[in-house]
Amino acid sequence: MPSSTSMACATFITLKTIHKTSSTTMVRAFSTLMSPPSKAVFYESHGPPDTVTKIIQLPPVEIKPNDVCVKMLASPINPSDINRIEGVYPVRPPVPAVGGYEGAGEVHSVGSAVQGLAPGDLVMASPPSTGSWQTHVVRDKSFWHKLDKGTPVEYAATVTTNPMTALRMMEDYMDLKSGDAIVQNGATSMVGQCVIQLAKLRGIHTINIIRDRSGSDEAKEKLKKLGADQVYTESQLNVKDVKSLLDNVPEPALGFNCVGGNAASLVLKFLRQGGTMVTYGGMSKKPITVSTSSFIFKDLSLKGFWLQNWISSGNTEAFREMVDYLLGLIREGKLKYDMELTPFSEFHTALDKALGKQGSQPKQVIKF
């Protein structure tokens, strides 16, 4: 993942440089444009995020001619952010580091050579990069994507990971047409909610599998309101022939799995001959088990999706076109999803919720 790694390095080289040169910054203060000090979620070693992270104040950073300083407004806590801090993510930023990956904010100040961005503009990190959990971020102008004023900032802050995953997964594996069907588990997740709505917009049916838990009836209703054709709890699918439940929905050729274990097997059961299941998460922490006959006689294919591969492709223009498409849908009210906004001062409460310490919770989004 060369591009991501190099971006990450850029951030932390800046950070280290400041530490080394802080004794000289006073001298250059009047000749150099500087950022405000940045309050940041900082960690010096990998480990449990609630233990290793602390909020610190980072000293001001020089704003070079092509740099843009952004006052961050919102940034989500994604499972991958947690894995990065734990040190178990395949792309591992070197420590010390500032947490976070996605985010959006308002331009605070710009370097002398920057055109097209001005203080007050709404921007987002695109493609995203590590270090978004702080009040002020200074990065090259090319890092920032300018947004329409009417864009809800919490959506701009979250669009590049989950909605983008939903969009790409629907595009990259087969040519879906109106009238086709998709089956997915983990349907209440942010990706799941996006899949339902993006499918609905294209006339594609969705069969959705959710966990058995209190409140599953409400969850079903909610997903149906988003456009889900069918929603089942796992226990409802303990039948010999799940396809008898399909009624007028065709057998799906494409399935999405973010759970693993039994929930992945249920996706496979629904798939039609020659279908494909794409795994993009493993919430149950259980592996995927597949029969030999599923491969040979049912001709199923199993693949994986990792958005990082798209991000690492370096095609920023295409990436931003997708972002704009999704944000357009959001502004039109055609795409929405659950979030809980939490003030930055309560970061560790939001982190605990994201870590699952308070049961099932909506996506936690830090508001700076």
Next chain:
Amino acid sequence: MPSSTSMACATFITLKTIHKTSSTTMVRAFSTLMSPPSKAVFYESHGPPDTVTKIIQLPPVEIKPNDVCVKMLASPINPSDINRIEGVYPVRPPVPAVGGYEGAGEVHSVGSAVQGLAPGDLVMASPPSTGSWQTHVVRDKSFWHKLDKGTPVEYAATVTTNPMTALRMMEDYMDLKSGDAIVQNGATSMVGQCVIQLAKLRGIHTINIIRDRSGSDEAKEKLKKLGADQVYTESQLNVKDVKSLLDNVPEPALGFNCVGGNAASLVLKFLRQGGTMVTYGGMSKKPITVSTSSFIFKDLSLKGFWLQNWISSGNTEAFREMVDYLLGLIREGKLKYDMELTPFSEFHTALDKALGKQGSQPKQVIKF
């Protein structure tokens, strides 16, 4: 599988017709060309092959103008033949039926309109079809593929299933180049032996996984003589990093699995980032278990291979070109594999061996 089914029906419609009209055949005996009576492995209901099959004599069949009557010389007992008799194969010939699928023989007599085939010619069923376990088979001339005189009949009788599977699996999933590597389990199987030799001919390395059993050292030596680069028993691969064993062999991009369970996991472990594992069998009767991270972060793809799909494609010409390519290699001594030839009179002994009742045995080939 329309083409296979219709072929099967053709055979059995003939068979039923004979039963119905046997009282009248005498009358027409002098005006109609008839086959000799055929001694056949016959079953009237699906079930355990050693219980439901019996050797019977079928009455002579009319040889129509475009028919060719072949005196069968050799036919193998494949696992799929056993599954067909058990009634657990997805393509299920209607009962009563004659067992067997592949086979080769010598032309005994030809219908009045047949050109290009004459008594004494060596031919094989291509693509194969049900009903090869009998001494005489009458089918349309298009069913038979004429072979060079020097072709060993036991190879002609077995080439369409296992060697063809090896050939197609090496062609259909990626563009392998000289210097690339393949990993496979079940390497002592007939497909496994063919994969080793076909790979060697193209400069492709093979990493081979075999069972732990007495005689595994001899099995290793044998596979190495065929051209295997590396051969490991499963227990030798109980190491943290199987790739440290690779030495000068590159990480394989393609893996073949005919075992399932742990042996499938070992194939996955060897595969390089973005690699593909193709499942074509499940000898262990255990499913395939895959971690979520294998899909997401290692970007592995899992697929299945079923030769029936190639056969059902109806491209007889392409199929025969592949057969000729493989038989050419066989005649040149570049492709060989273990078989045990058993006289038809000892069919049930061979069947017991094929059913695994006498431990591990080479492929059983009936000699008529």
